[in-house]
Amino acid sequence: MTTRKVDVAIIGAGTAGMGAYREVIKVTDSVVLIEGGEYGTTCARVGCMPSKLLIAAAEAAHFGQHTSEFGVSYEKPKIDGKVVMARIKSERDRFVGFVEEAIDGWKEEHRIRAYAKFKDPHTLELSDGTYVEAKRIVIATGSSTFVPPPFKAFGDRLIVNDDVFDWEDLPESVVVFGAGVIGLELGQSLARLGVRTSLFGRDYLVGPVSDDIIKQSAREIFEDEFDFHPHGEVTRMENIGDGVEIDYLENGEAKTVQYEYALIATGRRPNVDQLGLENLSIELDDRGVPKYVLATGQTSIGHIFIAGDAGNYIPLLHEAADEGRTSGYNAARYPDIRAFSKSSPIAVMFSDPQIMMVGESFKKLTDRDASFAIGTVDFKGQGRSRVMLKNKGILRVYGEHGTGRFLGAEMIGPAAEHIAHLLAWAHQSRLTVSEMLDRPFYHPVIEEGVRTALRNLNVELNMGPKMPARCMDCGVGA
Incomplete structure (x- = not known):
């Protein structure tokens, strides 16, 4: 058994993990950054940046069809789905490349490509058969798309937002479930790019909005533009081989519609279930995520810190970066830690x-x-x-x-x-x-x-x- 001893081990090389690493190396060179998946961050690979590329293409298509009030007219835009997706993937790969380049520039002895789980509060068992013994540990494992069990009925025609950005061409039709940020951004964009799109939400929610006046305005705007059901009553979901079929109620009337794909955008979950947390006496919340102090990143086990989407606070890049810096700063200096004030939400x-x-x-x-x-x-x-x-x-x-x-x-x-x-x-x-x-x-x-x-x-x-x-x-x- 090979065991490596370090001052700080960071699990996860996403936005939070990278932020933590940059803080730790200011204090100690005895650090490892452990990543089992691909480098590149959620934002660059499947989140913020590729989605904004899709939105930019959609806005270009939409604008040309809504200029008559200016006294300006265009022919109906010709949308080449292959070119749309080629640009998205090319630019996405460019953004990912910047991240990979940054990590590749760090010391090789600081990087380990493997998955990690806790054997005890100071020991990590890696998927390559080795162990890391660390005085302090930062959990920065990010999050993954969560697909509720009922949607498994769609079988191989079920996709999540990650899959969209690997398309070679735009499909003819997509049904989207989830009216949160991801569902609304992708659903509206696909509809504007000529994809027959229906979006089903629940409880009349629109993105993160909590003010009823804003919600009502948002519902009216989106319902007026494309097939948006803020409280969709779907009664049947089925894979039909070359697509999916759903039954739903609209104003009491039963309808049946078919689509090529079902895009599930119902949320994300912290990647903590494979970390071996059961081997620790760490306090967890009702979702099985370690409880921690937001101002310090510290969990109930003093030398273990958590940051970014893994902590389940606000899954946004700038929040993950801030939390990574906080946890890295304190992990490097533990037991001397500092409470950081949060930026305005x-x-x-x-x-x-x-x-x-x-x-x-x-x-x-x-x-x-x-x-x-x-x-x-x-x-x-x-x-x-x-x-x-x-x-x-x-x-x-x-x-x-x-x-x-x-x-x-x-x-x-x-x-x-x-x-x-x-x-x-x-x-x-x-x-x-x-x-x-x-x-x-x-x-x-x-x-x-x-x-x-x-x-x-x-x-x-x-x-x-x-x-x-x-x-x-x-x-x-x-």
């Missing part, structure tokens, strides 16, 4: 219109019985948005009674990815709504809609004068 969904959430969501505020007011702007009348024919959606901003502090926001609408950053910085700076209104707003820009919402919020907080519904400075209704 920020999430963006790249649908069209985009969806964003910043700070505390409507649900979090109501769950903690916060005393807050709401300011709203409907982009239907917002000046710059109307100019560009991007005037769909609503922004809702939340402020604290008494202090006037900005608490958070939810939105579906134009330029949400940029407005999210603006509001996240304000939230992290703990600005009041009045202080935010003291900042400059250029004219004419979509951000003037943010000012309108903040003005409305200040009125509701009894901290500002009521503004006219229409004004010359900010556009009609802005």
Whole structure:
């Protein structure tokens, strides 16, 4: 039996694991980064980047069909699915290559290609038959797509989002299950690229949105564009050899439809079930994931840390990177550890219109019985948005009674990815709504809609004068 002894062992070479490694090597050269799968991170290989490439192609196809109001017309776009997928895979491989290049540049003795599981709190048994004995360990094993058992009825015609980015060509039809971020982004994009697409969600949810007003607006927008069922009542699912067939109810009427594939986008689960956690006296949550302190990454076993999607907090790249740095910093220095403050929450969904959430969501505020007011702007009348024919959606901003502090926001609408950053910085700076209104707003820009919402919020907080519904400075209704 070969045993290697190190100060720190990191399980997983994704975004969190790489972040942890960069912190550890600042302190000690006695470290190993253990990865059994492919290098490349979830984001680069099957997540953020390839999905945005698909979205970009879909937006190009969509725009050319919706310009008549400008007095500009195009012929119906010719969509070459093979070219679409070739670009996605080529650019995806380029992004993955950057990650592989970075890891390949690290010391060879720091890298081990094998799967690891705990034999005891300090010992990892590797799939190559060797062992690693580590003083401190970081779990950064990421997450995987979860397919609920009923969907197994689709057999070999069942796909997950990972599979989409290996297609050689676009299919004729796809049924998508799950109206979360992945399902909505992929479903809308495929529909815009000429794929006959139906999307079935549940409980009328739309992405991560918790504010009922935003949810209602989002449902109306997506239902108007493609075959979206926010609370789909599917009664039968079956593999029919060269495709799938489903039965569902629509307004009480039974319907039967066939598709080439069933894309399951119902969520992801932390990759912790093969880690041998049963060999540790570690505290787990109700999903079998180690409990940990978010500010330190520390689990109930002091020298074991966890980061990224494996910890099941917020499965976003920037969160994984932050948590990786935190766990790596503390694993390198244990037992001297430091608590890090978290950045303000920020999430963006790249649908069209985009969806964003910043700070505390409507649900979090109501769950903690916060005393807050709401300011709203409907982009239907917002000046710059109307100019560009991007005037769909609503922004809702939340402020604290008494202090006037900005608490958070939810939105579906134009330029949400940029407005999210603006509001996240304000939230992290703990600005009041009045202080935010003291900042400059250029004219004419979509951000003037943010000012309108903040003005409305200040009125509701009894901290500002009521503004006219229409004004010359900010556009009609802005």
